[in-house]
Amino acid sequence: MRLTDEQRHAIVEETARTFGPGACVRLFGSRVDDNACGGDIDLYVEVGQALPNRAAAASRLAARLQLALGEQRIDIILVDPETKPQAIHAVARREGIAL
């Protein structure tokens, strides 16, 4: 996994601050591969409660992370109990690393 401890800590902390301690965040995509370099930070976040606006909540979390970690592309898939299942969700759950 290519994240520093500081990055990992900031991601876990901001996710909990935004969605509460029950939210689960996984890193997936190219940052999981130790031999790749660079790349966006792809996060898969699962929350137990239905959210009024998932797109807004995900964009807000990405903004807070960009302020904490510096400017970079952070892509967040945010899944609540009402989210329509997509193939990418299963991939992220299977291949992602829980932070």
Added chain:
Amino acid sequence: MTTTGQSDDRLLFLLQTVEKEGRHLIGTTGRLFSDTIDAIWVQRLEDHPELAERTDAFATRFGRMQDTLGDKLIPELRRRLLETPGAALDNLNRMEKLGLLASVTDWMEARNLRNRLVHEYMRDEAEFAGALNRAAELVPLLVSTYNAVNAYASNRFGASVPHWPAPLPAAKCKS
């Protein structure tokens, strides 16, 4: 003073450009959000190409105004203040400190939303509707930032300019 003249022109040109982009964005926002936008509305876009085009126009204009204001006008203002423009986040923090941008976090949220509007089109109707509605809520942030930058630049550099670019009408916050 050729150099000063040219940079005057660039600042004015960018203010005029953002003003025009802002007017177009405000117009599309008013037309698009006269309907209540939810997942069912998004599903209907498949059969209503003119509405789908209006939706695209909103997403494009929302992004375009952010780009010209954030990546061109704000760096140019910093140059005129004899500062060295930095990375986007650095420039936005400076604007917040000058009182010209209400919230860097809101601005970054708008940028992330814009990427979602472009890349997640139609994959999840409810989520796309949410992205559109939140983007509309952030249109007033873009408008007020332009107006603040305009007023600030006008105070400092506007005295000798006969036709200073107009401010935008305050965008109504979508409730």
